[in-house]
Amino acid sequence: MLLASLCLLFCAVRVQDKPMAGVLRLHILAASDSLADQAVKLRVRDAILDLEGERLACASSREAAQAVIREDAAMIQRTAEAVLRENGFAYGARLCMGVYPFPLRCYGDAVYPAGAYTALRVVLGEGKGKNWWCVLFPPLCIVEAQDGDIEYEEDGSVKWKSLLQEWMDKGDTTHEQTQ
Secondary structure, three states, X not given: OHHHHHHHHHHHHHHOOOOOOOXXXXXXXXXXXXXXXXXXXXXXXXXXXHHHHHHXXXXXOHXXXXXXXXXXXXXXXXXXXXXXXXXXXXXXXXXXXXXXXXXXXXXXXXXXXXXXXXXXXXXXXXXXXXXXXXXXEOOOOOOOOOOOOOOEOOOOOEOOOOHHHHHHHOOOOOOOOOO
16 A cells, blocks of 8 residues: 555656746755754744735735735845844845746645746855745745644754654554454
């Protein structure tokens, strides 16, 4: 059954081998891979999504979402730089709208194949650290839930869980047989 599921997933990914049209992504690059730079990257992310979330949710197309971002670009930059200053960082933030390469990403049932996507890129400092990205339009950005549904590793990356792995770790691989 697991093998069949993996085959179906592989086939679904192979069918969607071109980037999805009409998508606008957010891409934030941390200054470095230090824990402090990775943590502030997530704070900048949260501030940008708080600032733009409602307006982008009302956008009816990628072009409309891009217009919102262009209109608010100065405010987005000021917000990112304020978060950096509030957290004791002397470096700034740069915003760029362009087409950038992204790896394969799944959001629930939606598969976004690897490829070049239009994105708002926010570069913190020199932008040499690990990055974070999501889909701004249609709005699919996943941020930490209030009730803790999404857990993060120390480096700021999402902590992934596998029910199969949890089951195997418990060592409960025996099946009771009824007679």
